Amino acid sequence: MRILLLGPPGSGKGTQAKGLAEMLNIPHISTGDMLRQAIINQTALGQDAKRYMNQGVLLPDPLIIEMTQRRLSKQDCQSGWLLDGFPRTIVQAEALADAGIVIDYVIILEVPDVAVIHRLSQRRVHLASGRVYHLTYCPPREPGKDDETGEPLIHREDDYEPTIQKRLNVYHAQVTPLIEFYRSLSKQHGQPKTMSVNGDAPIEAVRDSVIQLIKQTG
Ligand code: ADP
Numbered sequence: 001m002r003i004l005l006l007g008p009p010g011s012g013k014g015t016q017a018k019g020l021a022e023m024l025n026i027p028h029i030s031t032g033d034m035l036r037q038a039i040i041n042q043t044a045l046g047q048d049a050k051r052y053m054n055q056g057v058l059l060p061d062p063l064i065i066e067m068t069q070r071r072l073s074k075q076d077c078q079s080g081w082l083l084d085g086f087p088r089t090i091v092q093a094e095a096l097a098d099a100g101i102v103i104d105y106v107i108i109l110e111v112p113d114v115a116v117i118h119r120l121s122q123r124r125v126h127l128a129s130g131r132v133y134h135l136t137y138c139p140p141r142e143p144g145k146d147d148e149t150g151e152p153l154i155h156r157e158d159d160y161e162p163t164i165q166k167r168l169n170v171y172h173a174q175v176t177p178l179i180e181f182y183r184s185l186s187k188q189h190g191q192p193k194t195m196s197v198n199g200d201a202p203i204e205a206v207r208d209s210v211i212q213l214i215k216q217t218g
């Protein structure tokens with residue numbers, strides 16, 4: 001099962017991916033999480049990534065393509081994966097397709113900008129694991145602390161206005177051609193199955209819709 005989760009920043013990709021990946025027993029591969037890990041580890045890629053991420057713009061395609069292809073070639077990806085945050089551009093999507101990597105499902109989480117802005121301003125994350133919380137909708141058991149490790153939660157530097165708005169602009173500019181790319185692949189090869197889900201609903205309701213869609217079309 002090879003799944004791509006698409007949707008604006010804050011649409012719930014990471015939140016849904018965690019549960020889905022566990023249920024389907026496939027790795028959740030988030031390029032954003034990988035880059036934040038590279039920043040923590042102070043690698044050369046991390047140093048580069050920080051500049052772009054804090055400005056709310058995308059990293060250059062070759063860097064991201066190399067990082068992701070290396071990850072996808074690992075043993076745990078043999079029976080599938082759930083991609084979150086990649087591909088984001090046509091060049092990235094073409095690189096995957098050119099490498100013979102086939103996607104079974106493209107799931108688009110639809111959430112209006114106004115809801116996303118509210119979600120991101122109250123998002124808190126545990127950097128080491130990628131676990132996400134929301135101060136109102138999904139609060140940690142103890143304020144400011146990760147439920148599993150007790151380590152501090154942070155407010156991402158790109159989760160403040162006006163960087164949120166910039167990231168939304170980047171998303172809207174990139175997503176339409178990306179969806180077109182997958183619809184056209186689907187017409188030619190019958191894959192991937194591309195479907196939209198209303199992501200502007202409670203976390204459990206979104207999860208049930210995604211699972212139902214996969215079952216119906218599987
Ligand atoms: P993405 O990975 O798409 O950027 P996240 O999964 O990190 O999005 O979710 C963004 C924020 O919104 C987090 O604070 C998360 O707890 C919260 N969230 C996720 N899904 C929902 C939902 N269905 N309803 C309300 N809040 C949500």
Ligand code: AMP
Pocket residue numbers: 009031032033035052053054056057058059060064084085086087088089092158167
């Ligand atoms: P995310 O965690 O998915 O919201 O991503 C955070 C930031 O990481 C983005 O704003 C980009 O700067 C960078 N990033 C993550 N994935 C990609 C990608 N596929 N292409 C380019 N930049 C990316």
